[in-house]
Amino acid sequence: MTVAYGGGPAVYVYDTNVPGIGIARAANGYLSNYGWAGWQASASYHNASNIARAGVGLVTGSFTAGAQVAVALVKTSAQITAGGTVTGGQVIYAYPATSYNAAYEFPNLAVKYVTTPVQIIPLTCTTLDVNVPMGTFKTTDFPSVGSLSPNPANFTVQFLNCPAGTAVSGTQAGVVHTIQYRIDPTNGTLATNVAALSGSPSATGVGIQLFNSAGAVFPLSTFATLSGYNSTSGGDYSIPMTARYYRTGTITAGAANTTMTLTVSYQ
The missing domain is CATH 2.60.40.1090 (Fimbrial-type adhesion domain)
Structure with a gap:
């Protein structure tokens, strides 16, 4: 199952520990020499993801880097009966990169994005x-x-x-x-x-x-x-x-x- 965000590519919905509830993430990376990279899909749920890439080519001198992250819970079944608490934790690990070549990545500037636990209550009798x-x-x-x-x-x-x-x-x-x-x-x-x-x-x-x-x-x-x-x-x-x-x-x-x-x- 996928959902779209911000006009970017389809973002995969990963299962959470609560049946019927999934989680989707997207990120938009920034480097001052190249601007915003645009919303991109991310790697597997809770794993490291260097999706804050912003352009291709070597950057010299000083620069500014950053990222925007969007996280959404998604209903994945017709009926949610059990409820529960969606486990919190790291959802995206973003760091700047000037290319897809590991030599130009900067994991020492990584930012970890985490969520707090979310309680899901079935609103039914x-x-x-x-x-x-x-x-x-x-x-x-x-x-x-x-x-x-x-x-x-x-x-x-x-x-x-x-x-x-x-x-x-x-x-x-x-x-x-x-x-x-x-x-x-x-x-x-x-x-x-x-x-x-x-x-x-x-x-x-x-x-x-x-x-x-x-x-x-x-x-x-x-x-x-x-x-x-x-x-x-x-x-x-x-x-x-x-x-x-x-x-x-x-x-x-x-x-x-x-x-x-x-x-x-x-x-």
């Missing part, structure tokens, strides 16, 4: 699979379209170990401000907010509807805000809900199961 026993019902329990199963099935959606953090001054970084969640029926809907059943064979003429703790229909495939979330303290949160069968048409007996997916958004 832990969610658990939920199995909801719906119960067994007769077709006569649903006298008409729109009828609900008589006994609601209670369950809880849990958000555990939700992140907390301190915002970076002047930015939105460093902390989750709002958590939203959405429940999507795997097999689509039979009617508004009524999840279709899955499996074959299965009952027909019924679907499953969700309700919040106040007894109102829970909108499917629509984000809701996790009420009470505190971005300073994080913590555990529970959403009590119920599920009921909902008649949508002519009923035939059979298994009446379905699956739904919980999606969480952090902002």
Whole structure:
């Protein structure tokens, strides 16, 4: 994996000790007789790198040398789950050179560029699979379209170990401000907010509807805000809900199961 910086060549991204986090470096060398060399890629991670070269030819007399260094952490996987602390240490060892001939290099003027440890905190909650026993019902329990199963099935959606953090001054970084969640029926809907059943064979003429703790229909495939979330303290949160069968048409007996997916958004 490579990234580009400053219009220069692609810079390789090296793995760090934290899974999913890489590090990229680039440097721009300077010699007063030649000016800036331009941003260049560097050698292997944490090893010596004489990338502060600036021109070709022998320099006589006194001169000024220096370097600019850019270091960036790069996300290298779709999801960072474990977190950890990226080890600090030397990332670039730069020294002036007037050519690629070792006779004209000046390692005694080397400058070592080091980073301090960086803590990576996954800003996500832990969610658990939920199995909801719906119960067994007769077709006569649903006298008409729109009828609900008589006994609601209670369950809880849990958000555990939700992140907390301190915002970076002047930015939105460093902390989750709002958590939203959405429940999507795997097999689509039979009617508004009524999840279709899955499996074959299965009952027909019924679907499953969700309700919040106040007894109102829970909108499917629509984000809701996790009420009470505190971005300073994080913590555990529970959403009590119920599920009921909902008649949508002519009923035939059979298994009446379905699956739904919980999606969480952090902002």
